[in-house]
Amino acid sequence: MSILKKTFDAGKFAVTAEMAPPKGVDFSHQLEDAKLLKGKVHGINVTDMQSACLKASSIGLCAALKNEGLNPIIQMTGRDRSRMAIMGDLFAAYALGIDTMLALTGDHTTVGDCKDSKPVFDLDSCGILKMLSDMEATNTDCGGNALDGPTPVFYKGACVTPMYEPQILQIAKLKKKVDAGAEYIQTQGIFDIDALKRFMEAVEKANIKVHIMAGIIPLKSAGMAKFMNANVPGIEVPDSMIQRLSDAAAEGKEKDIKGLPEKAGIEMAVDMIRQIKDEGLCDGVHVMAIGAEKNVPIILDMAGVSI
Amino acid sequence: MIISRKKPYEELLSMLGDAKRVALVGCGSCATVCETGGEPELAALKEALEKDGIEVVGTVYPSESCQKMLLKKEIKVLRDVDFDAYISLACGDGAQTLAQLSDKPIYPANNTMFLGQVERIGIFHEMCRMCGDCIIGHTGGICPITKCSKSLVNGPCGGQKNGKCEVNPDNDCAWILIYDRMKAIGQEQKFIDQLLMDKPHSPHAYPRTINLKEEKKVAKEAAEK
Numbered sequence: 087m088s089i090l091k092k093t094f095d096a097g098k099f100a101v102t103a104e105m106a107p108p109k110g111v112d113f114s115h116q117l118e119d120a121k122l123l124k125g126k127v128h129g130i131n132v133t134d135m136q137s138a139c140l141k142a143s144s145i146g147l148c149a150a151l152k153n154e155g156l157n158p159i160i161q162m163t164g165r166d167r168s169r170m171a172i173m174g175d176l177f178a179a180y181a182l183g184i185d186t187m188l189a190l191t192g193d194h195t196t197v198g199d200c201k202d203s204k205p206v207f208d209l210d211s212c213g214i215l216k217m218l219s220d221m222e223a224t225n226t227d228c229g230g231n232a233l234d235g236p237t238p239v240f241y242k243g244a245c246v247t248p249m250y251e252p253q254i255l256q257i258a259k260l261k262k263k264v265d266a267g268a269e270y271i272q273t274q275g276i277f278d279i280d281a282l283k284r285f286m287e288a289v290e291k292a293n294i295k296v297h298i299m300a301g302i303i304p305l306k307s308a309g310m311a312k313f314m315n316a317n318v319p320g321i322e323v324p325d326s327m328i329q330r331l332s333d334a335a336a337e338g339k340e341k342d343i344k345g346l347p348e349k350a351g352i353e354m355a356v357d358m359i360r361q362i363k364d365e366g367l368c369d370g371v372h373v374m375a376i377g378a379e380k381n382v383p384i385i386l387d388m389a390g391v392s393i
Numbered sequence: 394m395i396i397s398r399k400k401p402y403e404e405l406l407s408m409l410g411d412a413k414r415v416a417l418v419g420c421g422s423c424a425t426v427c428e429t430g431g432e433p434e435l436a437a438l439k440e441a442l443e444k445d446g447i448e449v450v451g452t453v454y455p456s457e458s459c460q461k462m463l464l465k466k467e468i469k470v471l472r473d474v475d476f477d478a479y480i481s482l483a484c485g486d487g488a489q490t491l492a493q494l495s496d497k498p499i500y501p502a503n504n505t506m507f508l509g510q511v512e513r514i515g516i517f518h519e520m521c522r523m524c525g526d527c528i529i530g531h532t533g534g535i536c537p538i539t540k541c542s543k544s545l546v547n548g549p550c551g552g553q554k555n556g557k558c559e560v561n562p563d564n565d566c567a568w569i570l571i572y573d574r575m576k577a578i579g580q581e582q583k584f585i586d587q588l589l590m591d592k593p594h595s596p597h598a599y600p601r602t603i604n605l606k607e608e609k610k611v612a613k614e615a616a617e618k
Contacts, residue, residue, distance in 0.1 A: 116538075166394055191543060191545065191550045192543075193552060193559065194542055194560045195544060195558060196542075197552075197559055197560065205542075205543065207543045207544055207545070208594065209591075210543070210545045210546065210547050210588055212547040212548075213546075213547065213589075213591060216591070245551065246551075247551035250551070250553075251556075252569070252572065254572070255549050255568060255569065255572055256551075256584065257549060258548060258584065258585045259547065259548035259549065261585075262547050262548065262587075262589055265589065266589055274551060283397070319551055319552050319553060319554045319559060320551050328402075386477070387602050390400075
């Protein structure tokens with residue numbers, strides 16, 4: 087049974103990390119980082135060619151993590167696979183012991199690094215979830231044909247972008263995702279707790295019942311924050327945070343100390359996680375360290391979050 | 394309207410290969426509006442080819458190049474003329490119709506782009522991807538299959554920035570347009586309550602053929618029974 091589901095069912099604060107497969111076949115770096123995460127998180131969410139950049143498939147790193155005794159969560163986008171391919175890959179994942187999934191529409195191929203690849207989008211995030219729910223209800227595949235053997239029942243999740251105007255569009259789509267079978271939701275990176283509160287109120291008002299995990303992106307520098315503000319939809323790092331990172335960089339330069347901005351970023355992530363947990367704003371956090379997975383256990387320890 | 398664009402002239406030249414005598418076929422319909430297959434374009438291409446030593450033995454300008462019977466009649470004027478190849482200045486439909494009517498090589502002068510609206514002279518917008526199962530009654534008269542770069546049918550992805558699409562920031566997010574439009578025509582609640590939609594692909598497995606004559610015959614026979 088999905089560890090993430092068990093965690094929510096027990097009313098515990100859930101914590102997951104994120105990891106990207108390599109652009110190639112050497113998983114050693116990822117498996118090294120995974121060792122540090124063992125016993126620290128309820129799941130490791132393995133991306134499906136995030137930002138439409140070619141990487142090893144999520145299923146491969148998920149299987150490797152499973153072999154190491156971790157709890158992988160398979161991300162599945164609709165960008166590169168038809169409904170048949172999605173279902174077939176999820177059968178294979180389940181057979182390899184992966185029982186938790188996250189459905190995403192996926193970034194368009196033209197924003198990625200293999201621009202001539204055909205964008206599929208046979209199903210969007212809602213369609214993927216609905217297909218799996220229908221399969222569970224009828225024990226049939228996406229063509230209505232009976233399955234051989236047991237029907238896989240995934241613990242199914244999806245994403246939401248709280249910083250979105252007009253917000254009603256994200257709320258309406260979130261409702262569709264939950265109606266389609268999403269049982270947990272992870273948000274795009276949150277940097278403004280008040281904005282998160284407003285979003286959670288809108289979810290409550292729309293009477294959407296689902297476990298929501300706040301997305302946390304530890305910032306590494308003011309440049310990273312500015313880049314994300316300019317280029318990543320749904321990301322809004324407040325000026326005060328950017329200033330703190332700039333100040334840390336200036337202080338580091340003056341005192342000849344390395345890593346002060348990264349340290350400030352970690353502290354800000356810690357503060358947000360602590361506040362989200364202490365005030366019960368969300369049911370958990372999803373930490374997207376974007377290559378700095380080694381920092382995740384440090385952040386969780388500092389925030390006083392254990393599994 | 395079928396929107397077409399001229400291929401680069403060098404590409405057309407390289408396709409011609411050894412052909413030294415050619416006939417040009419334009420189109421009096423869409424390609425004329427697109428300034429790709431009208432009389433001025435036929436004259437300009439003739440002049441350019443002749444400068445490059447390729448003889449244009451004839452120019453045909455049918456009112457529509459996609460009407461097979463009509464095109465067959467129009468190209469009869471070339472029946473007794475000796476030439477190596479046709480150059481079609483129509484859309485892909487017109488060019489292929491010409492190919493079916495001739496045993497000579499056909500080279501397209503144009504690229505066929507999309508089914509589009511003529512906003513005004515020279516400004517065209519893609520409006521319909523001809524999926525064979527129109528859903529705009531549910532989406533405020535705006536087609537998400539065409540206007541959303543991912544053809545999403547259940548609302549927006551998270552990829553818009555300031556209302557613009559992640560794929561092409563010149564384009565508005567289709568789902569924000571749909572929401573705004575439905576709100577404006579009193580259908581905001583319909584938008585919010587919209588059930589999950591699927592877009593099955595079997596209805597547009599191509600190539601498709603419609604035979605109204607046969608359909609009417611079948612309907613008539615059924616009615617008589």
